[in-house]
Amino acid sequence: MNLSELQIKPALRGKWEAIDVGILMAKRWFWPMLVAWAVPAMTVFLILSAIFHESPWIAMLVFWWLKPLFDRLPLYLLSRYLFNEPVPQLFNARVLIDIYRFDIFSALTWRRFEFRRSFNLPITVLEKQKGEARAKRAALMQFGCGNAATWVTTVFIHFEILLCLGFISLVALFIPSNTDWNFLNTIMEHPLIFEHLYNLIYASSVCIIAPLYIASGFSLYINRRVELEAWDLELLFRDSMLKRPKNNPKFASTNNIASHLALICCLTFSLISSDNLNAAQNDLNLTFDQTSRAAEQSKEQMLEIIESPPFVIEKEVTQWEWKSNNDTQESDPELPEWLENIEHLFELSDVMKNISVFFEVIIWGSIALLLFFIAKHILHNLDLSATTGGQKKGAISQQKPSVIMGLNIETESLPDDIADAVEKAVAQGNHRHALSLLYRFSLNLLINRYDLHLEDWFTEQECANAVKHSLEEDINRFFSALTRTWQLQAYAHLSPTDDAVLALSGDLKKVFNL
Amino acid sequence: MKKLIDTSCSIETPEGIDFSSTIAGPIPRTLAYAIDLGWRCLIYLGIGLVTIFTGNVGVGFFLVITFLLEWFYPVFFEVFRHGQTPGKKALGLRVVNEDYTPVNWSGSTIRNLLRSADFLPVFYLFGITSITLSKKFQRLGDMAAGTVVIYTPQKINSLLDNEITPIAPSQPLTPQEKQAISNFTLRTSSISEARQVELTNLLEPITKSTGSEGLNLVKSIGAWLLGKK
Numbered sequence: 001m002n003l004s005e006l007q008i009k010p011a012l013r014g015k016w017e018a019i020d021v022g023i024l025m026a027k028r029w030f031w032p033m034l035v036a037w038a039v040p041a042m043t044v045f046l047i048l049s050a051i052f053h054e055s056p057w058i059a060m061l062v063f064w065w066l067k068p069l070f071d072r073l074p075l076y077l078l079s080r081y082l083f084n085e086p087v088p089q090l091f092n093a094r095v096l097i098d099i100y101r102f103d104i105f106s107a108l109t110w111r112r113f114e115f116r117r118s119f120n121l122p123i124t125v126l127e128k129q130k131g132e133a134r135a136k137r138a139a140l141m142q143f144g145c146g147n148a149a150t151w152v153t154t155v156f157i158h159f160e161i162l163l164c165l166g167f168i169s170l171v172a173l174f175i176p177s178n179t180d181w182n183f184l185n186t187i188m189e190h191p192l193i194f195e196h197l198y199n200l201i202y203a204s205s206v207c208i209i210a211p212l213y214i215a216s217g218f219s220l221y222i223n224r225r226v227e228l229e230a231w232d233l234e235l236l237f238r239d240s241m242l243k244r245p246k247n248n249p250k251f252a253s254t255n256n257i258a259s260h261l262a263l264i265c266c267l268t269f270s271l272i273s274s275d276n277l278n279a280a281q282n283d284l285n286l287t288f289d290q291t292s293r294a295a296e297q298s299k300e301q302m303l304e305i306i307e308s309p310p311f312v313i314e315k316e317v318t319q320w321e322w323k324s325n326n327d328t329q330e331s332d333p334e335l336p337e338w339l340e341n342i343e344h345l346f347e348l349s350d351v352m353k354n355i356s357v358f359f360e361v362i363i364w365g366s367i368a369l370l371l372f373f374i375a376k377h378i379l380h381n382l383d384l385s386a387t388t389g390g391q392k393k394g395a396i397s398q399q400k401p402s403v404i405m406g407l408n409i410e411t412e413s414l415p416d417d418i419a420d421a422v423e424k425a426v427a428q429g430n431h432r433h434a435l436s437l438l439y440r441f442s443l444n445l446l447i448n449r450y451d452l453h454l455e456d457w458f459t460e461q462e463c464a465n466a467v468k469h470s471l472e473e474d475i476n477r478f479f480s481a482l483t484r485t486w487q488l489q490a491y492a493h494l495s496p497t498d499d500a501v502l503a504l505s506g507d508l509k510k511v512f513n514l
Numbered sequence: 515m516k517k518l519i520d521t522s523c524s525i526e527t528p529e530g531i532d533f534s535s536t537i538a539g540p541i542p543r544t545l546a547y548a549i550d551l552g553w554r555c556l557i558y559l560g561i562g563l564v565t566i567f568t569g570n571v572g573v574g575f576f577l578v579i580t581f582l583l584e585w586f587y588p589v590f591f592e593v594f595r596h597g598q599t600p601g602k603k604a605l606g607l608r609v610v611n612e613d614y615t616p617v618n619w620s621g622s623t624i625r626n627l628l629r630s631a632d633f634l635p636v637f638y639l640f641g642i643t644s645i646t647l648s649k650k651f652q653r654l655g656d657m658a659a660g661t662v663v664i665y666t667p668q669k670i671n672s673l674l675d676n677e678i679t680p681i682a683p684s685q686p687l688t689p690q691e692k693q694a695i696s697n698f699t700l701r702t703s704s705i706s707e708a709r710q711v712e713l714t715n716l717l718e719p720i721t722k723s724t725g726s727e728g729l730n731l732v733k734s735i736g737a738w739l740l741g742k743k
Contacts, residue, residue, distance in 0.1 A: 008518055008520065009519065009520035014665065014668060016538065016541065016542040016605060016665070017536050017538075019542070020537070020538060020539030020651070021520070023539045024520075025519055027647075028516075028519060151545060155540075155545065158544075159642065162636065162638075163639065165636055166635050166637075170639075212646070227704055228705065228706070229709055230701060233697060233698050234713055234716065236690065237698075237716040237717055238716055239690070240688060240690050241717065243688070243690075244688075244719055
């Protein structure tokens with residue numbers, strides 16, 4: 001048993017997964033296992049059938065009773081295949097007798113009806129345990145996966161019967177129903193032949209199922225061994241120790257770092273001692289040269305690869321062919337004929353024309369509808385804004401904001417002669433105050449004189465937008481200029497020139513007809 | 515050399531990530547089916563007992579229910595219960611598409627309507643044969659729908675021995691070594707003492723010691739790797 005030759009992927013699996021692996025094992029070595037099962041079993045079966053030809057049920061019973069014995073040789077083979085070991089001369093009578101004779105009595109008497117047979121079989125055949133030791137070993141092995149072993153047996157018993165009945169009914173399905181030959185009558189006339197035939201079919205089904213059954217139980221057993229003896233870990237440990245050579249790559253890398261550090265130190269020292277400066281630079285240039293040459297080489301190699309077959313497919317074309325429309329030409333040929341045929345058959349050209357007109361009408365109609373709905377939507381929105389404006393007007397007359405953006409815009413807070421106040425502020429160099437006056441004054445005017453709807457939470461931009469949407473163009477132009485100037489002053493601390501402020505003041509007068 | 519036998523199957527996403535799952539074979543799937551069949555039979559029995567006294571209407575109702583359950587019981591569970599019918603859940607199985615995405619209506623309907631093909635000639639013989647012979651353990655319906663039955667990942671709930679004092683490894687370990695050592699530490703309860711020593715002797719290059727001393731050191735490193743500080 002050489003673990004490194006294990007033919008299944010070493011891993012600790014769940015019990016059901018282990019059974020599935022068993023199925024795969026049976027599939028890989030199906031034919032040798034089938035032969036190893038079927039040759040002795042069918043020989044015995046045929047001899048028994050010949051002896052008890054008057055009462056086939058006895059032959060069947062004995063054959064069935066001997067099944068645990070027939071399972072031994074395939075299991076032995078499987079255990080060899082699993083570790084990739086050579087199979088010893090099978091026709092060595094001593095080996096065969098040894099396999100079949102070991103602990104034969106208990107296997108065929110009280111352990112015949114053991115439900116975990118395929119799981120326990122390796123303990124008998126491969127570990128050569130019997131009596132108390134076998135029972136102890138079996139109890140240890142079965143812990144945690146015993147019920148799965150029971151289910152394996154249960155399911156495979158059903159599979160055997162299913163295969164047998166399935167084969168018979170498949171044959172029955174293929175008998176034509178209108179033939180005179182009555183299958184059932186023939187059977188009834190010769191029940192003995194039928195019984196023998198049935199026995200043969202059943203024995204064959206058992207032959208086919210046996211490798212799967214043995215391998216499933218064996219795989220479950222192997223999985224338990226993997227769990228108890230940590231085969232997978234042993235292989236992993238060995239593998240990782242092999243990959244860890246004397247000069248561990250990790251150590252090598254740390255060594256590398258160390259050598260780099262040393263190199264850097266050398267370089268600094270050599271830089272300090274100016275004599276070596278040039279030498280060091282030469283060294284560096286040399287390495288740069290080397291790396292650039294290597295890069296060029298690899299680039300050339302890449303180009304070579306990219307220009308070779310899998311990337312570039314060159315082919316010689318000696319015929320003229322159309323440059324484009326290839327696809328349509330390929331797919332077209334059938335279509336026109338087909339259409340022509342239809343037109344011929346039904347003289348549908350008028351109908352086709354009508355259909356096209358019909359679709360044209362539909363398309364234009366839907367475009368018109370779309371336009372209509374868009375227009376309606378726009379009108380509706382306009383209406384809405386007008387009406388809401390109207391509604392708000394009422395609301396405003398009751399409740400006009402006295403503070404916007406934290407600026408007091410009540411009439412009482414503003415000077416009577418705005419131009420004078422602005423001029424004074426400008427003369428004092430207080431542009432902020434001047435612009436603030438202008439801005440507040442305009443807001444006050446907009447709200448009180450033009451009944452503009454402004455809320456106390458509006459921003460400068462929202463105020464400007466409100467003006468833009470509701471008032472005439474020159475007011476809008478003035479107000480947006482004022483807003484911009486004010487924003488620059490208020491937030492960016494960029495004061496305008498005196499003239500600009502005065503110009504705004506003049507515009508204010510002009511625009512609002514003060 | 516032939517490929518090692520294994521039931522796991524990995525799918526690579528366009529991003530280059532490998533998703534690996536274990537495909538379920540004929541035995542667990544048969545058992546899962548048997549459990550589902552048992553549940554359905556119980557339901558039929560219950561409904562049958564109620565409807566037997568209600569004459570033809572009852573029989574009609576019973577037949578309709580039977581039809582729906584027989585064909586759409588798995589579809590319902592596969593679509594709404596993460597690909598798990600009660601039987602599959604009991605066995606830890608799950609139906610997914612071949613790329614391990616959850617199965618959808620069309621996939622589930624196809625795989626379950628094609629049960630009729632798997633059922634031939636008697637009681638799923640073709641289905642079982644197909645599962646056994648196909649590479650990914652698929653029955654005919656699975657092949658048509660492009661689905662597979664996989665195991666839901668199980669959590670290993672082994673506890674760490676509290677007596678172990680964690681020790682940081684004295685040299686850098688590769689991911690494989692880390693995995694192996696932490697797995698070993700988790701599985702020590704099921705491995706005999708002598709075998710544990712035998713295994714840890716293999717790790718001498720790391721532990722620089724053998725015998726029970728090496729074993730304890732490996733366990734300590736394992737505990738440290740498993741996050742015990």
